[in-house]
Amino acid sequence: MTLDARKQNVLLAIIQDYIATAEPVGSRTIARKYKLGVSPATIRNEMADLEEMGYIEQPHTSAGRIPSDRGYRYYVDHLMKRAELSLDEERMLFNSYMTKVQDVGQVLRRTGRLLSQLTRYTAVVLTNHYGKGKFKHIQLVHMGPQQAMVVVVTDAGGVHHRIIDIPESIKPADLETISAVLNQKLQGKSIENIRLTLVKEIYFELAKQKHILNMAMDLIRESLAVQTGEKIFLGGVFNILNQPEFHNVEKVKTLLGLLEQEQMLAEIMADVMDAEGVTARIGEEMVNEQMKDCSMVMSSYSVGGKPMGSIGLLGPTRMDYARAFTVVEYMTKNLSLVMERLLGRRS
Amino acid sequence: MTLDARKQNVLLAIIQDYIATAEPVGSRTIARKYKLGVSPATIRNEMADLEEMGYIEQPHTSAGRIPSDRGYRYYVDHLMKRAELSLDEERMLFNSYMTKVQDVGQVLRRTGRLLSQLTRYTAVVLTNHYGKGKFKHIQLVHMGPQQAMVVVVTDAGGVHHRIIDIPESIKPADLETISAVLNQKLQGKSIENIRLTLVKEIYFELAKQKHILNMAMDLIRESLAVQTGEKIFLGGVFNILNQPEFHNVEKVKTLLGLLEQEQMLAEIMADVMDAEGVTARIGEEMVNEQMKDCSMVMSSYSVGGKPMGSIGLLGPTRMDYARAFTVVEYMTKNLSLVMERLLGRRS
DNA sequence: GTTAGCACTCAACATGGGAGAGTGCTAACA
DNA sequence: TGTTAGCACTCTCCCATGTTGAGTGCTAAC
Structure with a gap:
């Protein structure tokens, strides 16, 4: 199950390239772009091994390879290096969070908007304290x-x-x-x-x-009999239209249909409430059959040490996990801070 | 500028057929489906006239005809007969409006949902009393x-x-x-x-x-410093995906982008506030260049005789105006009634 | 263990006829 | 004079065929 260094490098190269281009990656491309110091033929051999182990797949005989869900999982768990936010982005976030906040809903909506703006994915913001509390x-x-x-x-x-x-x-x-x-x-x-x-x-x-x-x-x-339970805010729903995997209207329709089922989203995200830090659900790990070519990167935020809800990014399985993890982590912290300040509690 | 009875019938047939099928309509089809008592050749002559007058157009030489914006306008102003709601629909509406209403926002949201459910178009509900009033x-x-x-x-x-x-x-x-x-x-x-x-x-x-x-x-x-001015509720935004004219993702993207500009929607609908009854803006009559293949059917509602906002349906120019007019008119009346009851005023 | 070479596969694209729908025009008919 | 049948013409759509290029797996040599 463990991969030697070269296999790891090949897998990493495939995943990075596929995330960037959405095109199956061939051995030549890897040899050229990611100087691993070996020839395409060698890489082909490694790729054959990786395919047998289930980390990558071939859409058809004469195409390059694409990562499998399992490949992404390995990447997220072992290979991924967190991305960093650019100075511009840091500044943008700082400004957004400094402008005066006026109520809880507004903060959550804004968080959703920022998440989606920063990543071009769809943001999901869930509160479970809606209608609860004292x-x-x-x-x-x-x-x-x-x-x-x-x-x-x-x-x-x-x-x-x-x-x-x-x-x-x-x-x-x-x-x-x-x-x-x-x-x-x-x-x-x-x-x-x-x-x-x-x-x-x-x-x-x-x-x-x-x-x-x-x-x-x-x-x-x-x-x-106040409406109780969760409330969900979505941000940048239309960003999915920018993903080449959703250039087909039928797919968009089913996914949008699913997004309207707030209950289901709430379940996915509730799942992750106990987990520490940022978590990913990749492809078939998603509860819903129809979302098997989507992934979510999620984390929960808390006020005064008590978990209050979670935020997440929804994208294709091909999403940029490194960036998504960074952004979600960053926003979780910010959100927790702002909410504490807003509700006048210091944890 | 006035059309004789047969030309009217031909135009009516073309429009009805095109609304139903989204396919260019040929002379044979009309002769067969809409027994006008004349042969395809005669209809062809009429169609040539109608085209010259600008009521219909030909996408390419060997295709049938499609209505022009001007054709739709003539239809709406002179030929259209209001559709009627089915018993099922009447019952559905009755039930929806009988379930207990709890606040203004909820009523407006529900109105948007019903409008879009009944027509499969996108509903726009505008209030201009948001943050106003006593x-x-x-x-x-x-x-x-x-x-x-x-x-x-x-x-x-x-x-x-x-x-x-x-x-x-x-x-x-x-x-x-x-x-x-x-x-x-x-x-x-x-x-x-x-x-x-x-x-x-x-x-x-x-x-x-x-x-x-x-x-x-x-x-x-x-x-x-309460947020003042208009507020907009959208319903069934994704219904546009069901329209064959929006099977192309690029078009969907631009339209959805436009729908996010609430200001613009507000302007379109404010335009219509003084008008009596139901109004249509067809194709190029829409303010925005990019919406030139969309139409809106709108009407404003009032409480205690004072206009409070407007509701509308957004669809392709090929939309079913007869039905849209009926539904919008019906919902306007209902909405006015419910709002009056809700706010404890009798006009 | 690595690499060059080569035959093989397959999607994507271009090309080139039909087939079919629909038109406009002309000439004949009531 | 208005209506209609007939016919040549146009243009899209579809399908079959051929070509290209990317990428592979295998084999043999290094």
């Missing part, structure tokens, strides 16, 4: 004779709002009262734990004001 | 030692939030005080008019609490 504030606002808006703020910086129907007898002042009671009772509780324990207590509290009692329960239930 | 409520929430969240609710159902830096000396209770003052002073004012007039007044009010005076001004400015 309750910070609730506010009922009178909107019309039968409508009120419920606004809930969590300590993770999430703001959820919805409009609910209320009986016409409820006046703005009543909403203030209810808001006050809810705030007092729910203060600092975690959203998940709120549901059952406190509802009764609130019920009794509000019992004093009999005319709003009828709707109090409903309202509480509604206002706490 | 001030309803402001709430400052303490997030960390140096962070607070500002939440602003407008009567158009918009909720805007952002996190701001505050001096460490500000305590949660202070934020409550400020919130109360702001609410009292700003109540019912239109967001656009608030900026200058009231700031001084609030300044004096808060002067009583000297230690928060420093930041009060900044905070007010920040919290009112």
Whole structure:
């Protein structure tokens, strides 16, 4: 299973060249471009070995070789050297992160945009704290004779709002009262734990004001049934159109269809939440059959030591892993920092 | 400029057939499929006339004819009969609109989704009241030692939030005080008019609490600098991939690039806000040179008699205008209704 | 173990007829 | 005078065929 130095060099050359050109790589090309000090014939022999071991494949007899998923895996695990960001890019990132941040969603969206701009791949940003976290504030606002808006703020910086129907007898002042009671009772509780324990207590509290009692329960239930779980931001979806492997509209269509299934993306990325550092899923390692010619490079970010979500880059299996790893790692750190600053926590 | 009945029928046949098949239409096809009671030769003569008048064109000598932009325009203005929705579709729409609506953004997103599902075209939904309307409520929430969240609710159902830096000396209770003052002073004012007039007044009010005076001004400015103007929702962007005219990746890329320029879309649609009913922009009538093989069918919706935004369908010039007109008209009405109900106004 | 030489394979591209769809024109017909 | 049949003509599309060039595997010599 281990490869001698020359085989490694040949494999490395094939992968680098294929990543750069998207064309099958022949023995001559390698001998010319990557001075390994041996002739094409020798390289051919090595290539035959590598093919037998499953690291590379041949699309057809008279073509060069392309890396197999296994080849990429070996590359990522053993051969790859991290790329470095150019000065321009560092400066660009610095500027982006210095401009004032105003809310969590904005940070995540921007992260997605930067990721995709830096790599020309599709960025996926997942938060799993959306609608979770501790309750910070609730506010009922009178909107019309039968409508009120419920606004809930969590300590993770999430703001959820919805409009609910209320009986016409409820006046703005009543909403203030209810808001006050809810705030007092729910203060600092975690959203998940709120549901059952406190509802009764609130019920009794509000019992004093009999005319709003009828709707109090409903309202509480509604206002706490905040959309929970993950939320996904995509960036640079159209970048896949730049990849020669997606010049065929049918492929694009299926991939875009898959990207719309947020649930599936969430699963792929949740998978990687426990892993330390940057991880790659290559080709057939992806859960989904239809994504077998895509790869993802992912990492999870955290605030105050608690993992909060993950970010990733989606590209063809032929993607530039070295660069993707660097960019994802860099952005993970930045994102963690910004989020901590934004939410006023220092870890 | 006016066409006799037979020419109209021929033009109608060509357009209907081309919309259905995306293939140039020949004289034989028309004679066979659309029993006009004359032979192909006669139809050929009519077609030669129509071509000379600029209503149809010939891609090359031995091909059939395709409608020109001018032909489509004539069709839309004089020949088109509105399509009708199928029972299934009516039922589907009814169900969608009956499920509980929770906020304005959700309604607009859903409208976009329905529009695109019903037609397989790309839906564009524009609101121009985003960040406008009357001030309803402001709430400052303490997030960390140096962070607070500002939440602003407008009567158009918009909720805007952002996190701001505050001096460490500000305590949660202070934020409550400020919130109360702001609410009292700003109540019912239109967001656009608030900026200058009231700031001084609030300044004096808060002067009583000297230690928060420093930041009060900044905070007010920040919290009112709500992102203003239009907001755009797109639905079914990838539907364009189903159109044979976009089977070429380059075209898709340029079009998607254009769709990202929200400003431009906003302009196209703002154009149509004053017009009564459903309007079409066909091919070269589109502002943008690069969209000359696309058309849009648009209409604006209103709440309480006041136009609030517009919805539209974007497709190839070969789009099914009859159906697009019907769907857009239907959805405009529905959307206006739902928004009125949601915002508690009856017009 | 390495390399040169060579026969072999196969995709990609160009070339060259048909086949088919559709036209415009002309002349005959009602 | 308007309509139609007939026919020559045009042009795309498709398929079969040939050519080129890149790349391989094998063998024999170094």
